Amino acid sequence: MRVLLVEDEMGISRVLKRGLEEAGYVVDVAFDGAAGLELAETNNYAVILLDLMLPKMDGWSVCETLRKQRCKVPILMLTAKDTITDKIRGLDTGADDYLAKPFDFQELMARIRALLRRDKIHKVRVIRIGDLEIDTAQRRVIRAGVEIGLSHREYELLEALAAHESQVLSREAIQERVWMNEESYSNTVDVYIRLLRKKIDAAYPIKLIQTVHGVGYTLRLPEGESAN
């Protein structure tokens, strides 16, 4: 999942980038407002972390401009300005959340996860579908009590499918979510679905990943199967 970090303070942006990457995000960093806006306009990010006191263009203006362009990416404002007025101004400008510096890294991560869950069916950290468990914070997958090791992409793909349980996702939609705008081949999605099926479904009688011909893929319990 790709995240944009707009922060002019080198030290802060370094530690955030490191932490976010450890958590499995792909991080783009912009050091001023104008550069941040340009990146946000050209790429599709899962979430934008936006500082307010920025050179060239402040955070409020960046946020306002993006919202005017009907950009729906969740924006999390990170700032040392922590008065009520500042928070209200930030949220009213179009930010989805507001975190005052200095903050705990775990809180930032939790807030990012919450923002990413917003348009999803599962609004909890651990998604449970049948005997499949996905811990979205620790990125651990367990089926019938057995932990399954997944690669970064495989996990992203599984989480994307699980987050939209029972909804059919087209190959394009999956590609956009999991691979963002990275270069990928047209059959990449099919290749990864095959890999994922081997690990998730092959050893179990109930197959969760299903192909909807001519449309795409979905993850759901087959009809007639109870949750447990």
Place this chain on the structure above:
Amino acid sequence: MRTQLIAWNVIALSLLLGMLGVIVRYSVKELMLHSIDIDLASRIRRRPNGPPRPGPGLGDGGPGLMSPGPPDRGRDDGGPPSPGGPPDPNGPRRGMRSPDDQPYRPVILSMEGVSLDRRSGRTQPWDTAAFNSLRDRTASANLTDYGVQSIETVTIDGAPFRLITIARLDPNYNRVILQLPYPLSDVYRALSDLDRALLTLIPIALACASAGGWFLTGRVLGRVSKMTASAGVIGVKDLSQRLPVAGDDEFSELATTFNGMLGRLESVFKQQERVLEQQRQFTADASHELKTPLTIIKGNTSLALNTRHTEDEYRLSIAEIDGAANTMSQLVQDLLLLARSDSGMAARERVDVPVEELIQEAVRAVKLARNVNLSLNLTDSGLCVHGNQNELVRVLKNLLDNAVQYSGPEGRITVSARREGAAVAIEVIDNGIGISAEHLAHLGERFYRADRSRTRPTGGTGLGLSICKGIVAAHNGSIRFASQVGKGTAVTVTLPASDFYSSATRIDIQR
């Protein structure tokens, strides 16, 4: 207030009027009695039955006592006017008459209290007590024809009288006693009329005075309360309001004075507000600046503590924390320095320092990492200033830091010092990016950065020039900035020169 005022007025006025009434009442009485006494004395002495005029030097009294005698005494010696004769201008007046309209006459009595004069129509003393008392008093005294007299108020037949009693010698040198009464009923009537008049007039006067006082104090207090009301609505928030000034009396004077005070208050409050706003801004900026390194520290610690990391990753975190701690300590140091100069603690422990030494120390402290060409131009090598050496070095170091930071990789920095009258001017000139006029005016403001970007690792605390300003001002000096965008900046620090001249040899610094 009003009632109190009136009450005090009435009390004071009634005391005053009461006292005045009593005084008038008794002085009138005394005056009347006095004039009656004089009248009685002169009338009784007109009696013809005094002894013959003694020859000069003769007489048993002292010559001074009786010899001149009243000059008019002989004139009336003819005795009282006959009732049928023409009215005597000196005759008995009204009020001197008995109830049967006969004038009271003096009665001449022997020592035994027997009337010697049939004409008086009285055979006994008018008042026996007065008669006896005077007779006993004068029994052993030498009497003259003038005699010894006593006057008292007595009651005869239930009516008040003024009675004069005289003991003297008659023409035959016999001791006689004369008594003449004067009825006081008319006098007492007049006095009681006066009492009544006073008792009526004083309350009326009091009532008038208090009514007038009530009205006047009402008018005065009305203006006072009006003024109080208009002063009462002027709060801290609207000190720009003023009291209306009307007319040319004590009240307008008061209003003018009050307005003047309001004006002074307003300017003080405005200044206070400005100071508070600056203070508030400064606090906000300082906390923002402190939060940045704090965020780096917190981010690194919470990240490092969360999951297991490799030793290199931990080292990286610790290095970041170390850097942030350095930033913080620099900032705290700068803030303390500023607070010191704010509270007048700067420029203490002054000594005479050679300018050259200051510059050398500052140059040593500045990191000239890049390929910067620094040259010194000291026209007068012995120049000294009087000041705190550490602080002045700090000023030059900050200026050099800025010059290094904003001059390009091939930067050329010139430091020069020269004497300008009674001052020493130290100039730091660079050929860097320069500062635009809009920023130039704000230089030296706390946390003001011409370059808003803090991504530079040498971003500094934003307090360097503020510190310079504070220290230089504490040394009674001044600091000037001149700059041209793209060409470079010149900062001139002017400090009062010291009379002391250093003989230090000049050392060229080329780095």
